Amino acid sequence: MSEFKPLDPLLHSQLRLAVMSILISVESAEFTFLKEKTESTAGNLSVQLDKLDKAEYIRITKSFKGKRPLTTCSVTQKGVRAFESYVENLKNYIT
Amino acid sequence: MSEFKPLDPLLHSQLRLAVMSILISVESAEFTFLKEKTESTAGNLSVQLDKLDKAEYIRITKSFKGKRPLTTCSVTQKGVRAFESYVENLKNYIT
């Protein structure tokens, strides 16, 4: 017991973890909302969202709100599973 | 509530977190023990222990076991406090 299983490096990152944490409890969230909630810069957020998207942990939809661009994110099943397993592994480190 | 407080980068690292996790429950541990438990390379472990030492999260004592060098590590109060606060902060990300 108490084995130190590897921590998914995609989730073991402050900003990406915060994003996933939000998305898991929210169905979907806009870029600007995530930016405010996580207090990140747009650039950093953009990069990290891309990584989560490429890993298929989240889905990114681009559309328009009125005339302005709108980036909407939601977590995928794969993302949920990865998050849950990350949390399980992490517990062995912190308890 | 559920604020994303910054995660101490010194602890938000797989290997250093594993080391701290062990040291917190063990009074003191030898280099080789930590190496086996964490399944890390000696080089990586050496570097990470140094960082924890420089931050005064752990104390490193060098001596000899018989004729062989012996590196012994133990956590400091500062380390314990940092770990506890890291865990508290982290909880907001994962629950």
Place this chain on the structure above:
DNA sequence: TAAATAAGTTTATAATATAAACCAAAAATA
């Protein structure tokens, strides 16, 4: 119409984690 704001993306940089290479001494072996 010029300046400011919104909503991002791209790129540059600095920090990090990690393993490879190295070292010194001791122990095993030929």
Place this chain on the structure above:
DNA sequence: TATTTTTGGTTTATATTATAAACTTATTTA
């Protein structure tokens, strides 16, 4: 006893990352 291997690490090089700065394009606002 010479030499090879093992032990117990440290130092250095590299590749990856996280992050912010700079940039872009369109839209308001003054």
